[in-house]
Amino acid sequence: MKVDVYGAIFYDIYIYGDEPHNSKIIEVPGGSGFNIAYLLYKLGYEINFKGFLGNDYKGEYLKRIIPFHPEVKNEKTAVFISKNDIPIAVERKINESEYNDLRKNADIAIITTEISKEELKRIEKLNYKKVFFDIGPRPFISNGIFEKAFIIGTENECKYRKCDVIKIGEKGVIYKKKIFSSNKKIANYKIGLGDIFDGLFIDNYLKRKSIESSIINAIKRLEKVLDMPTAYNKIKAL
Template identity: 35%
Template sequence: MGGTFWDIFIFGENPHSSTIRESPGGSGLNVAYGLFLLGHTVDFYSNIGDDWRGKQIVELLEKASFDTSHMSTIQGGKTGIFIAHNDKPLAVDPGVNRKEMKLPSLSEYDLVFVTGEIPEKTIRKICENTKNVILDVGPGARFDTSDLNALVIGNERECSFRKCDVVKMGSKGARWGEVYVPGNGISYPHSIGLGDLFDIVFVHHLPLGKSKKEILEEAVKCSQILGQKENVTPFERISFLEPLSTKDDTLECPDESKDASHHGG
């Protein structure tokens, strides 16, 4: 559960030759959609406005057979908007993501993934009443995590002033406690959303009995491979995730040698 946004990305430096791409977005939705693509049964809880953006998001998700039944439409509410130029966020309007979420009992779920895009009060309720919670704090959250019953994930900046279990370090890799997996050292020009890819692969491998090192290696590798794809929104990049092997549940990320150009979203 987490945020749902309408993403607007502007790629290029010249106003008259720039590319504008729009798609559903938000870390909560991105991770939920990615796990759905990998074959997981996903119930996604999120607030969405009853404006045209909200209706468009629901329509696109339903066309992809993604279950939207747990997304709450707020009457008169505004769907969140995220605007970025290349790799720089320009403006974020959380819209109805600010509102508390109405949640049922979550005890039946094997795992609950939450993002810091939703209110702190809602997050604390989830952590107090649910087991196996993973929280990605994200850039907007300002609360302390030391007392939360959750596995906390964040990037280096987010974890510089709060307790985190897993630290995403961009081109330098990732750390889980004392376990460190190095990255390839390459800083990709369009890195927004690569943290969502990391989370998708991390959550996918977590229940499979793999070691911390193996889970980090898979998450770092996949986010770096898909980081090569430019001029796409995070949601579009996630659509490049390939189906699982039916034999061993191994995640197949697109080969690094394949063409990284956009083929739809």
């Protein structure tokens, strides 16, 4: 099955530890759009991922290890840095770029607010048959567009517009005011869990067409990787 995914790819730097000379540093691809695209790719989908890489050494490194071909811009590759799983710095300017080659390759699209509202409006004009819209990480730019999309967001993000599925962390997921509970275990490594839920939910939904069973199955699979650092490594382990 073909799916178009629009979002960001970041050069993720994870720092673990409080002592400078006794720290662990992990460098991997990341970004909500990339995480969803990579998960679906690993599950066998034919993915056209639309993101941006810079013409720098970080971009060259990412091109060598990912299965996609994002557009290369004369900018710095986006960077995300966290310490002990708390984000401390994000450089995202390249994600405000304009797509040079914007065309529909599938009937299904997944989009995030990592890209500009102007590009989101251009994507809307492609008239996809089905759109899944995760309104993170910048829900405030999501209003007034993709009114017929299936909307996914966190509890805070869904204060900006009505969501179909609301992610509420270790408590689970809300759909039609019903809570679908998780095992309530607090993850040791939380970054990227929401993106992975999105990918697992969308995979189940596209195969089974049942929202409720797709939520339940996605939660169960997600619970298997709560104690693994980085979204990239979580996805590789699923």
